[in-house]
Structure formats: structure tokens, C-alpha cells
Amino acid sequence: MGIAQWEPLPRYRLCDAAVDRIRQMIDSGQLKPGDRLPPERDLAERLGVARSSIREALRILEGMGLIEVRPGAGIFAREPSEQALREAWANWLRRQREQVMDLLEAREALELRAATRAAERISLEELEQLASLVAQMESYVVSGDVSGIVRCDRAFHDTLCRASRNQFIATLSATLYDALDEARTSVFTVLPQVRSALAEEHRAILEALRQRDIPALERAITYHMESFRKDIRKAVEISQERGVENG
Amino acid sequence: MGIAQWEPLPRYRLCDAAVDRIRQMIDSGQLKPGDRLPPERDLAERLGVARSSIREALRILEGMGLIEVRPGAGIFAREPSEQALREAWANWLRRQREQVMDLLEAREALELRAATRAAERISLEELEQLASLVAQMESYVVSGDVSGIVRCDRAFHDTLCRASRNQFIATLSATLYDALDEARTSVFTVLPQVRSALAEEHRAILEALRQRDIPALERAITYHMESFRKDIRKAVEISQERGVENG
DNA sequence: TGTTATAATTGGTCATACCAGCAGACCAGC
DNA sequence: GCTGGTCTGCTGGTATGACCAATTATAACA
Numbered sequence: 001m002g003i004a005q006w007e008p009l010p011r012y013r014l015c016d017a018a019v020d021r022i023r024q025m026i027d028s029g030q031l032k033p034g035d036r037l038p039p040e041r042d043l044a045e046r047l048g049v050a051r052s053s054i055r056e057a058l059r060i061l062e063g064m065g066l067i068e069v070r071p072g073a074g075i076f077a078r079e080p081s082e083q084a085l086r087e088a089w090a091n092w093l094r095r096q097r098e099q100v101m102d103l104l105e106a107r108e109a110l111e112l113r114a115a116t117r118a119a120e121r122i123s124l125e126e127l128e129q130l131a132s133l134v135a136q137m138e139s140y141v142v143s144g145d146v147s148g149i150v151r152c153d154r155a156f157h158d159t160l161c162r163a164s165r166n167q168f169i170a171t172l173s174a175t176l177y178d179a180l181d182e183a184r185t186s187v188f189t190v191l192p193q194v195r196s197a198l199a200e201e202h203r204a205i206l207e208a209l210r211q212r213d214i215p216a217l218e219r220a221i222t223y224h225m226e227s228f229r230k231d232i233r234k235a236v237e238i239s240q241e242r243g244v245e246n247g
Numbered sequence: 248m249g250i251a252q253w254e255p256l257p258r259y260r261l262c263d264a265a266v267d268r269i270r271q272m273i274d275s276g277q278l279k280p281g282d283r284l285p286p287e288r289d290l291a292e293r294l295g296v297a298r299s300s301i302r303e304a305l306r307i308l309e310g311m312g313l314i315e316v317r318p319g320a321g322i323f324a325r326e327p328s329e330q331a332l333r334e335a336w337a338n339w340l341r342r343q344r345e346q347v348m349d350l351l352e353a354r355e356a357l358e359l360r361a362a363t364r365a366a367e368r369i370s371l372e373e374l375e376q377l378a379s380l381v382a383q384m385e386s387y388v389v390s391g392d393v394s395g396i397v398r399c400d401r402a403f404h405d406t407l408c409r410a411s412r413n414q415f416i417a418t419l420s421a422t423l424y425d426a427l428d429e430a431r432t433s434v435f436t437v438l439p440q441v442r443s444a445l446a447e448e449h450r451a452i453l454e455a456l457r458q459r460d461i462p463a464l465e466r467a468i469t470y471h472m473e474s475f476r477k478d479i480r481k482a483v484e485i486s487q488e489r490g491v492e493n494g
Numbered sequence: 495t496g497t498t499a500t501a502a503t504t505g506g507t508c509a510t511a512c513c514a515g516c517a518g519a520c521c522a523g524c
Numbered sequence: 525g526c527t528g529g530t531c532t533g534c535t536g537g538t539a540t541g542a543c544c545a546a547t548t549a550t551a552a553c554a
Binding site for chain 3: 528531539540546554
């Protein structure tokens, strides 16, 4: 019987209680995605609290991604989405910037797995989609449209991960992709020559997927990630040199 | 130029603006963990908004795990923690229970990577620690202390992931481990015979780590995860049968 | 010096009021 | 028949001021 018994008593705020109640209704299926909740004033009256408490509860639920508030229209239960998850990750990563390499390693592990799964399960439509994304990226490389290249890159990885039919890995990978945004932008800006290499690497991944050649696929993904790693290091060096020159 | 231009215009609320401002102060280091923020009334006056708006902002920041509110004492910037991250995962998982297998696959990919990295970098102390955890688990298996087994299991995986020297993978794995808590409990409860198997699998992983034998390590981890998968399926079947009997 | 009573501070809650934007109904004009 | 304008009630967003309860700081006391 120990220590934990003397922790401070839980101090419920009304808004937390309201959060619990509403969350419970969502969990139990009484409120399905898209359903409209009663107006704030009604909620306040029904739960017997002031409107301000309800509003604070709504902010919390909003942060959890459980509801969507549309001014003038009402409050709606939300389609389960990865939004909140990504935000939480982004918050966590915000303070771990120096660990880009660690992050990349995690992403490599996940994407490797996603790719091998995708090789077993990918549909012809998805293969075509990937092919068109590669072609599109190649044209962007020619025209020098960086933002287009980035869009294609992201779409390629998204499609690939979704093809794994593992939504967790897809969500997680997408989150990590977001987290690497800054590094990616820096690489593309500082090292223009990587753009064409990127397209080639995507094409290699695509070909391996087409052949269902898993060893080749693993090589292609590993190479892709490794070259990104190298590029990041290079980009960091270069911007440091420039920093020295300018400072 | 396209489509994205016609998304709905952003609609700022004052509380969101306040969140941004305060978050910015935390990000930039002006507010360090443990620092006390001005009282709500001061914040309201300084930012030129009503106290109610500030309070809504505080609920959001609280949900993000960036601050801690102590009634009567004040508002404090919080030590960065994975708390919010885990909550976000828990929320996400709440509606995706059927995807336990997907989750397990993601964890397998990560832990595989963590283990191979750990094989290169693990210290003797950590190896000893793992050994003692395995021994401890074996004794718990004998005495039938389920909660002890679970503790050892968790500590084993934690130590292993930390030994990878990739904090990111370690955090991620720990989060996924938490997410599988329910399934794990169910397995241990419904299938008591898996307990000794678990200890053996851990010992196999430990031995492979000791020998720095990466192929054997990969086999051991894969086997460990695979047997957990099977056990979950079995546990689900059994509890469904019981459900049929009782219903 | 150490303890206790008291005051000030601070978050939690409530009530009320007003504004701005949405939704739907209704109507005129092409 | 469709478009666009207008009106109206509802809904969320914001502000204000008040009070409570718990914490903290302060002063008074033994």
C-alpha cells in the first residue's frame, strides 16, 4: 500500500467532465461522424453548466480532433482523421529537430516494410498512378518546378504506403514525411542536382514494384533513403560554409 | 496553379491566435519548462483579448501538453513529454481497434531496425540488464505473477530500443507498445501457456544480441512478433467462442 | 523562532450582452 | 428555370463583470 495513495485528489473541472461526457457519446456511437451536436447554449443547459465551460470543453475536443466547429453552422462530430495525430507528432518533433537522422532511420524501416507489403498487394491502378507520378516528376525536373517535384514526391510515397494496405504504416510514414519537410526543402534549394536523381530513384522503386522483385525493391528504397541522408549532410555542410562566409 | 487556391479562407479565432503566440514563446525558448506564465487576467490584458478567449487558448495548450495549470498557483510551461503523443495515439486507436495487426506490423518493422542497431551499439551494462530482466521474467513465470511478467516484457523492449541509440525509434516503439496493451492483457489472460514461451523468445533475442549475430537476431524478433500475432488471433477466437457460449 | 490567523492572488464558474457569419425562405429579374 | 438579392432566425465568437474556492504570501501572535 504505498505511495501512490497520497497523490493529490483529482480535481475535475466542469469542462473536463463535459469532455468526458461528449467523448463517451462519440465512442459509444451515439454520435457518428458528421452528426451535428446541439448548439453550445443547449449543451450548456442540458449538462447544467455555463456556456463558457462548454466552450472550453469544445476547444479540448477540437484539439483531440473529435469535433469540428463551424461558426454560424454548428458543431459536428468529425470523421476520424490523422490530423490530430500529425499535430501531436509535429509538436513533439518541434523540440527534437537535431534528430533528423534518427527520424529518417525510422522512416526507412517503415517504408521498407510498406514497400514489401505493397509489392504483394498493389493494384494495377496504383501502379499506373505511381508511373504517372514519376513521369510528372520528370517533367517538373525539366521545367525546374520545385514545388511540383515536392508534390510528386509526397504523392508517390503516399500512394506507395497506402498500397501496403496497412493504414498505420501509411499514417505514420506520412507523419514522418511531414516532419522531414524542412530538411527536404533545404536539400532541394541548396542542391539542385538531386532533383533528377530523385526522379531516377523513384523510377527504380516503381520498376521493382512492377516486377514484384522484393530484393530489388529493398535495394531501391534503401538507396533512396541513403542518398537523402547524404544529401541532407551535404546541404547542412554547405549552408554552414555559407554561414561562415557571411558571418 | 491550380486547385488549391480555392480552399476556404482561414478563419482565425482570437484563442487560436493566443495559442500561436504562447506556443511561439515556448518554442523560441523565452518560456522554459517550469517557468510560470502570467496569470490569466494579465495575459488577457497584455494580448488585448478577453479572459474567456485566453482560457480557451489555455485549454488547447493544455491538450497539446505544453502547459500545466495549477488552480490557485498559476500556469506553468511543461517539460516536453510524450504524454500528448500517447494520448493522441490512444484516441486514434480507440476507433481503429480492428487494426491491431497493422499496428503490430509497424512495430515489428521498427523493433527489427532498433534491434539491429542495438546489436552494433549496445553496452555491456545494457546486456546485463537485459539478462537480468529475462531471468526475472522466468522467475515470474514460475510464480505465475502476470503483472511482473508484463513489467519485465515492457522493460526488455524499452531497454532494447534505447540501446539502438535512436531516441525517436525508442519513443515510437514505446508508444506502439502502449497501444497494444489491451491485446497483450487479453493474451496473457486467455492463454496462460504463452508466458513461458515469451520468456524463451526474450532469451533467444538476448543471445543473438550477445553474439552480435544479426541474422539470428532478425529471426528471433520476427519469430517473437509472429507468435504474438498468432496468440492474439487465438485469444480473439477463444473470447469470441466464450461470447457465443454466454450470449 | 515557529505557528497561526489573515489578506491577496489565482484559476474555475456563471450570467449577460452584443457582434458577425451561416442557413433557409422568399422574392424580383433575366 | 435559374440567378442573384434580401430578410430573418440561429449559431458560434467575444467581451465584461461578478463571485467562489483553493493556494500562496503576509502579518500577527505565542
